[in-house]
Amino acid sequence: MLTAYTADQIRAAEQALMARLPDGTLMERAAAGLAACCAAMLGRVYGARVVLLVGSGDNGGDALYAGVRLARRGAQVEAVLAGSKVHEAGLAALRQAGGRVRGIEAVDRADLVVDGLVGIGVTGALREPYAKAVARANQGPGLVVAVDVPSGVDASTGRVPGAAIQAHVTVTMGACKTGLLIDPGAGYTGRLELVDIGLGAYLPDPDVAALTDGDVADLLPEPGAESDKYRRGVVGVAAGSEEYTGAAVLAVGGALHAGAGMVRYVGTAAPVAQVRSHWPEAVITELREPSLDGVGRVQAWVLGPGLGTGDFAHELARRVLASDVPVLVDADALTLVSRDPTLLRRSAPVLITPHAGELARLMRVPRERVEASRLEHARRAAADLGVTVLLKGSTTLVAEQDRPVRVNRTGTPALATGGTGDVLAGVAGALLAQGLSCYDAGSCGAYLHGLAGRLAADGAPLVTADVAAAIPAAIRSLS
Ligand SMILES: NC(=O)C1=CN([C@@H]2O[C@H](COP(=O)(O)OP(=O)(O)OC[C@H]3O[C@@H](n4cnc5c(N)ncnc54)[C@H](O)[C@@H]3O)[C@@H](O)[C@H]2O)[C@@H](O)CC1
Numbered sequence: 061m062l063t064a065y066t067a068d069q070i071r072a073a074e075q076a077l078m079a080r081l082p083d084g085t086l087m088e089r090a091a092a093g094l095a096a097c098c099a100a101m102l103g104r105v106y107g108a109r110v111v112l113l114v115g116s117g118d119n120g121g122d123a124l125y126a127g128v129r130l131a132r133r134g135a136q137v138e139a140v141l142a143g144s145k146v147h148e149a150g151l152a153a154l155r156q157a158g159g160r161v162r163g164i165e166a167v168d169r170a171d172l173v174v175d176g177l178v179g180i181g182v183t184g185a186l187r188e189p190y191a192k193a194v195a196r197a198n199q200g201p202g203l204v205v206a207v208d209v210p211s212g213v214d215a216s217t218g219r220v221p222g223a224a225i226q227a228h229v230t231v232t233m234g235a236c237k238t239g240l241l242i243d244p245g246a247g248y249t250g251r252l253e254l255v256d257i258g259l260g261a262y263l264p265d266p267d268v269a270a271l272t273d274g275d276v277a278d279l280l281p282e283p284g285a286e287s288d289k290y291r292r293g294v295v296g297v298a299a300g301s302e303e304y305t306g307a308a309v310l311a312v313g314g315a316l317h318a319g320a321g322m323v324r325y326v327g328t329a330a331p332v333a334q335v336r337s338h339w340p341e342a343v344i345t346e347l348r349e350p351s352l353d354g355v356g357r358v359q360a361w362v363l364g365p366g367l368g369t370g371d372f373a374h375e376l377a378r379r380v381l382a383s384d385v386p387v388l389v390d391a392d393a394l395t396l397v398s399r400d401p402t403l404l405r406r407s408a409p410v411l412i413t414p415h416a417g418e419l420a421r422l423m424r425v426p427r428e429r430v431e432a433s434r435l436e437h438a439r440r441a442a443a444d445l446g447v448t449v450l451l452k453g454s455t456t457l458v459a460e461q462d463r464p465v466r467v468n469r470t471g472t473p474a475l476a477t478g479g480t481g482d483v484l485a486g487v488a489g490a491l492l493a494q495g496l497s498c499y500d501a502g503s504c505g506a507y508l509h510g511l512a513g514r515l516a517a518d519g520a521p522l523v524t525a526d527v528a529a530a531i532p533a534a535i536r537s538l539s
């Protein structure tokens with residue numbers, strides 16, 4: 061599990077650790093790790109042009125001391141002092157090692173730019189002259205390594221209120237910061253490298269966490285010798301409509317490929333015909349009325365993809381949500397729920413799977429606000445609605461009250477095509493039916509969906525149905 065922390069959590073841990081160590085030890089450790097990463101990026105240090113962007117805080121100090129180490133190995137190190145003050149001891153050490161102070165134009169000929177403008181101490185949008193320095197460094201020819209956090213990214217939230225460094229690599233000190241995993245900040249982070257400075261024992265429970273292959277393998281249920289279809293989970297899918305038949309096919313396909321013991325599909329004539337021809341293994345109930353009478357036992361429902369938003373859909377949603385099993389609420393069902401919030405008054409668990417626009421509608425705020433502060437909105441929706449929230453996006457979040465928000469790191473832009481959300485709903489619904497909690501089903505579902513997207517795309521455009529088909533390969537790839 062990759063865990064991440066807010067700036068306040070990191071500061072508290074650093075203070076506790078620092079109290080037991082001689083002055084300057086942590087910065088030495090940080091600088092040593094940073095210099096090693098810079099050297100690896102450069103390949104050959106001797107003769108390389110390294111430009112340090114140095115702000116007025118300790119983030120600049122890290123950059124200066126890393127510069128000292130690179131200068132001692134023969135790099136030509138130049139420091140651009142952007143702040144009103146500078147870490148004096150660090151600057152003196154750099155000068156002694158042969159480093160020079162230069163203007164911002166130095167970035168135009170750098171092999172490597174080390175962004176030490178600001179780290180966890182940032183507040184608000186970058187001020188001048190930082191913002192201009194960032195713009196120039198982003199356009200320069202060199203590789204860019206961010207110290208601790210790309211300057212301009214809020215370490216605690218991932219918000220990017222103004223200019224920000226677009227890093228190829230971010231070398232983060234002690235522990236990962238929340239803002240490096242959450243969009244938009246995650247999009248500025250590049251490859252993430254963690255330098256161990258000994259903080260581990262002092263860290264509290266994480267603010268956010270990202271699953272890894274091993275975590276997902278441990279969480280997924282393994283069918284035992286005594287498994288039957290009920291033990292492996294029966295998932296009900298209420299999706300599709302006369303207008304939208306494909307969503308039903310994709311959601312059922314997602315569920316079937318994610319290990320459900322059985323899929324029961326309920327819908328009207330047109331989607332029923334499509335589901336029947338695509339998935340002979342689905343057990344189908346054709347609905348003339350919005351009723352679940354005679355549908356049989358299910359252990360979790362997937363509700364909403366392509367369902368429509370008329371009276372029929374509303375009544376069907378009401379009946380599904382009146383059941384006493386977990387329900388995944390997606391797509392059109394989210395529209396129904398935002399119109400009629402009483403639908404969510406139930407005691408069994410609910411996993412909602414909105415994208416930013418759908419969450420904005422549910423929370424009655426502008427979409428841009430959700431996009432700018434995804435973490436905050438996912439958390440608030442989970443608390444206010446009393447549900448588990450899976451907020452879709454390039455980094456999908458799963459929020460549940462009093463738990464670290466799970467961040468999915470397997471996503472790929474290839475998945476930004478129509479219908480992939482329907483597959484995700486089916487996959488996560490199948491995991492719910494197999495007994496995973498909403499929190500685990502949402503985060504494992506997003507993880508497998510991302511992996512399957514990568515496998516299905518394999519560097520080329522993908523067809524959504526292939527994502528469902530690639531789920532078993534994604535599961536196999538975990539071990
Ligand atoms: N405290 C420690 O023991 C350690 C700190 N480390 C480094 O120290 C950093 C934190 O240092 P600081 O607390 O000095 O804070 P920072 O260096 O992150 O930033 C504080 C400085 O940035 C300026 N600033 C804040 N917002 C700004 C904005 N929007 N535009 C322009 N300037 C802005 C402030 O005026 C202040 O001078 C970490 O990110 C990490 O790089 C590491 O060396 C590890 C050990």
Ligand SMILES: [K+]
Nearest residue numbers: 178207209211
């Ligand atoms: K930085």
